[in-house]
Amino acid sequence: MSKLCFFVQYLPIEGLAAFNKATAELLFGADNPVIKQGRVATLQSLSGTGSLRLAAAFIQRYFPEAKVLISSPTWGNHKNIFNDARVPWSEYRYYDPKTVGLDFEGMIADIQAAPDGSFVLLHGCAHNPTGIDPTPEQWEKIADVIQEKKHMPFFDVAYQGFASGSLDEDASSVRLFVERGLEVFVAQSYSKNLGLYAERIGAINVVCSAPEVANRVKSQLKRLARPMYSNPPIHGARIVANVVGDPVMFGEWKQEMEEMAGRIKNVRQKLYDSLSAKDKSGKDWSFILRQIGMFSYTGLNKTQSDNMTDKWHIYMTKDGRISLAGLSLAKCEYLADAIIDSFHNIS
Known part of the structure; x- marks a missing residue:
């Protein structure tokens, strides 16, 4: 048995x-x-x-x-x-x-x-x-x-x-x-x-x-x-x-995915708005809105990414990728300040 x-x-x-x-x-x-x-x-x-x-x-x-x-x-x-x-x-x-x-x-x-x-x-x-x-x-x-x-x-x-x-x-x-x-x-x-x-x-x-x-x-x-x-x-x-x-569980799952995807879209919009408002150089940051999913390529190089970590204590991969799934709306302005500083002041 x-x-x-x-x-x-x-x-x-x-x-x-x-x-x-x-x-x-x-x-x-x-x-x-x-x-x-x-x-x-x-x-x-x-x-x-x-x-x-x-x-x-x-x-x-x-x-x-x-x-x-x-x-x-x-x-x-x-x-x-x-x-x-x-x-x-x-x-x-x-x-x-x-x-x-x-x-x-x-x-x-x-x-x-x-x-x-x-x-x-x-x-x-x-x-x-x-x-x-x-x-x-x-x-x-x-x-x-x-x-x-x-x-x-x-x-x-x-x-x-x-x-x-x-x-x-x-x-x-x-x-x-x-x-x-x-x-x-x-x-x-x-x-x-x-x-x-x-x-x-x-x-x-x-x-x-x-x-x-x-x-x-x-x-x-x-x-x-x-x-x-x-x-x-x-x-x-x-x-x-x-x-x-199961129709009920399937519906709940789809709703949860919509909410999660919507939260990331809201974070993208907030980050874009913060960058556009704070950056006086006229740089177009709209690529953040065109990207989709958990990740975003910021366009930052390795040296600039190092500045994000060393000065601003923001941890990201060296190719400039950030995970938006871990970003809250409250931190978008701080992140925008760090990106602008790293992009314009670090070559």
Whole structure:
């Protein structure tokens, strides 16, 4: 009896079925044809990192000549993951320090110049670390080039619902590519939007051209997952399935995400207002409002960031990134004073 109790706690390699169904429907929309036609291979994995790593192993085994294109800059662990999987990668231009915005022309040129059939790693929403996302019109152009070059779009979706406050809006970039009929890789994480960091809950989804292809892809993903971590954890998966599956809890969750995203937007507005009022140089600080999500690139260099810490006791990364999730409205004016001092008085 004790042995039976021990073994029944294991999930199958692909994870909790109710979780996989819920997570794919959240990402693509429950009425999406790819869901109804059974063209999505979904495996529960170890949050976003584990999902990316599993996909990287899949690329290394079945696309041995392919290269992955990664934005410059990107989340620090992306390069580690593909290095560990022995998948070659290169960077495409993304951040323009002159405008503190998107280097869209550079991005398109680099994706265009990549060998046909490359994998292009894209941030679905709330680009980490810059907070700079393409506009809907720019996403259309990115999809055009990827389709023309026969590249494989590979989305990292770590903030669905946590960026704009809308699950659907934050998945719109992924859904655009799916609507184009492209095969797509998508890694998901529930660390931020449901606060399940310690539970390591996420999924890898592969949208395929046909149901039989999805079945084969899922089978091979399971073969890769088995020696890597055997099977995923159960408790966080049940939380996701229960929250999404219960209309009352689902509504509460969506409301909480709207409130959290709204609070960060309010902080952005207050910081922008403070900078605009205090800075007499005429500098345009509107990039703060155009960015989205938890993080903001301020445009400060390493020396200026050091001044923020040494003089103002504001701790930030050396590339000028700040976390707005940890900023209160009451501290916006102090932060604005520090940014203005560092920007204008430190070279």
